[in-house]
Amino acid sequence: MKPHLQIRAVDKTFNRAGKASVEALRGIDLSIAEGEFVSIVGASGSGKSTLLRIIDGLLAPTAGSVLVDGQLVRRPGADRAMVFQQDSLLPWKTVTENVGYGLTLAHKPKEEVARIAQRFVDLTGLRGFEGHYPHQLSGGMRQRVNVARALAVDPRILLLDEPFAALDAQTREIMQTELLSIWQSTRKTVLLITHQIDEAVFLSDRVVVFSARPGQVREEVTVDLPRPRTLALKREPAFVALVDHIWKLIEAEVRAGVEQGA
Amino acid sequence: MRKIYDFLEQDTRAAGATRVLISTAFILIIWQLVSLVVTNRLLLVPPLEVATALVREFQQGAMATNAWATVTAVVSSFIVSVMIGVAIGLALASSRFLSLTGGPVLSALNSVPIIALAPLFVAWLGLGFASKFVLVLLVAVFPVVVTTEAGLRATDKPLIEAAQSFNASRWQIFTTVTFPYALPFIVSGVRVAWARALVGIVVAEFFGSFAGFGFAIMSASQTFDTARVLGYVILLGAMGLIGSVAFAALERRLAPWRLE
Known part of the structure; x- marks a missing residue:
């Protein structure tokens, strides 16, 4: 290979x-x-x-x-995309907004960000927590958001x-x-x-x-x-x-x- | 008793209002009791007489004139000082050179009791709006400068690193990470600035004006009208309290995660 x-x-x-x-x-x-x-x-x-x-x-x-x-x-x-050890989620953004963060930074249109973010919210088992803020989530859930955020930019x-x-x-x-x-x-x-x-x-x-x-x-x-x-x-x-x-x-x-x- | 505590500890509007009501009533009772002992009305007047004096001021239109003079000067100057304070704080946080050279000058200025320069400002700028505006500006600007710079510098490193790892530009890091992170800090500085601005306006009005709460307090005390003095002090206290409560609420709204 x-x-x-x-x-x-x-x-x-x-x-x-x-x-x-x-x-x-x-x-x-x-x-x-x-x-x-x-x-x-x-x-x-x-x-x-x-x-x-x-x-x-x-x-x-x-x-x-x-x-x-x-x-x-x-x-x-x-x-390439990185999943960090510590809490590196933006505390003032919801789960969906955090998952879409990388896409937003890349100036993707809003509808596309929302659609892709939803896909990775679903994939990482975060469905139902879309509107939650990081401080309302358990450590495991926060790391799911972290993983979803990295995957969302399709590295x-x-x-x-x-x-x-x-x-x-x-x-x-x-x-x-x-x-x-x-x-x-x-x-x-x-x-x-x-x-x-x-x-x-x-x-x-x-x-x-x-x-x-x-x-x-x-x-x-x-x-x-x-x-x-x-x-x-x-x-x-x-x-x-x-x-x-x-x-x-x-x-x-x-x-x-x-x-x-x- | 247990139930009363449970109710008072709640984070609801009703509970908050009840707490304020109870403490206000407590102060009024103490005040009334003390004024039964201290019978010299030059030194202390009971609450009801103060209320009567305020109503009389309101009916005669003096209160409106004074309120207009004080509120326009303090609010306009306060808004300008917040804008200037944030701008200076931004400059200090973004330039190492500025923070190294300008920082010490600013902290030296901050420890000077600028309020003591009030007579000088009146001499320079005359009686009225201009001298009030400048004095309030100078006392209110520093807390905003300090908290803006501190807030911008306090941003969690991992948050910045995460943004960088998504290839964020410096401007994007500022708008999506450092500034939102600093915002609640800035608001806490603004809250302090409002309290300082009220002190500034009263002192400015003591020395140089023909209208305003400070002027009214000064002239009432020269005629030994203690009821009117206390009435205007209470009005100023209410202005301070309203500002403090409003900015504290804003701070909580902007950073709910800091409470948990």
């Missing part, structure tokens, strides 16, 4: 005035095929979120390049930055299965950042394991578990073995991070 998203030798160093510079990423090479679901896991401080922001075009790499279908990424574009690549990290365990599992079914119906290329190893294995075709400080690719783990997947998969020995394997790769760094109080 030809690479759809290509990350070539990306380095990122943050230079802060008056402080020591921080090397966040070193020599990242990754190729992702069209329609593939890839996750990146790693201890905190492995620069996962930084890489996602570079791919989205919010940050420029210090060296190296990001290509989408051979085109160099310089800034955010319509072919080819969906970038998810720990989208379910703030949710409780039960809601997170529901959201994982919903993300899977959305992915299966829309066939987007997905790159997910997470610190939940079981989430990464459950969702992905491939899990990229990062090491920390600076972030580097330690290993790429192919997940050849059958699809469609249900939550029952999480109890299969093959699934548990993969989670265990990845955990062993990052365990030492996670422990070091805990001891440093990070």
